[in-house]
Amino acid sequence: MKMQNAKCKVQNKNTQYAGIGLWVMPYCLLLIIFLTGCLSAGLREEASIHYRLGVSHLNDGNLPVALKELTSAVEKNPSDPSYHNALGLAYLYRGLDHEAIKHFNEAIKLDAKFSEAHTNLGAVYLRQKKWDDAISEFQASVANIFYTTPEIAYNNIGWAYYQKGENEKAIDNFKKAITANSKYSLxxxxxxxxxxxxxxxxxxxxxxxxxxxxxxxxxxxxxxxxxxxxxxxxxxxxxxxxxxxxxxxxxxxxxxxxxxxxxxxx
Known part of the structure; x- marks a missing residue:
């Protein structure tokens, strides 16, 4: 999970301080930073709770509640790519491709090597029969050597080529999927x-x-x-x-x- 630390910027127009002001200002600044940090940590924890609840409901097939929880997670912490990816999946399962694409793209914008988001975006393009766009996203997935399930992306690349009538390329990618997972029945x-x-x-x-x-x-x-x-x-x-x-x-x-x-x- 990729987090971004909140940055606090305090701007003071005064260029000179008189007497006690030199001592008071640093303590005020520390207080502001401390309070802001606590708020950010609190929001991140709230977002995490909504995210976990949303994923649980998503796995159970309860899409309306999953959408509500995951939307709350994104609103409270919009800088976490995992939250956008999960929300994109909820929209994908609901058949709302436009919203799904928006959140998968946001996840990729936040983490260009987020293979699962590339794969999910490719799945939307498969459903829309945008074969070349789908292939491009799946290829981005497998370009990440740390992607744990490349067989999914390779199989989807193969399926896109199969739909295009390019069966040799399709078979080549199906074989890559099987090399990655020799028991991958699909x-x-x-x-x-x-x-x-x-x-x-x-x-x-x-x-x-x-x-x-x-x-x-x-x-x-x-x-x-x-x-x-x-x-x-x-x-x-x-x-x-x-x-x-x-x-x-x-x-x-x-x-x-x-x-x-x-x-x-x-």
């Missing part, structure tokens, strides 16, 4: 989609298999695996994959689609 699934788009069905099947190996409850990956297994003429395993989707997500659109596939294959 990257295996998206890489499988890119291989399938290139009609490299065997490679796609391998990628989807890895996705469900590391995340057995990953319904989308099971469905994608089933689709590619049909193309590989492995109907038995395709049916098994679709049946897993139905079991994992009953009474959903993807489950109904999987059931239709099973009916056609039997």
């Amino acid at each position: 990257a295996y699934n998206t890489m499988g989609l890119a291989y399938a788009k290139m009609n490299k069905d065997r490679e796609a099947a391998d990628a989807f298999n890895n996705a469900v190996r590391y995340s057995p409850d990953y319904a989308d990956a099971h469905y994608n695996l089933g689709e590619v297994l049909i193309r590989l003429n492995d109907k038995k395993r395709a049916v098994e994959s679709f049946q897993k989707v139905i079991k994992l997500l009953p009474d959903t659109e993807i489950a109904r689609s999987a059931q239709e596939k099973v009916n056609l294959l039997k």
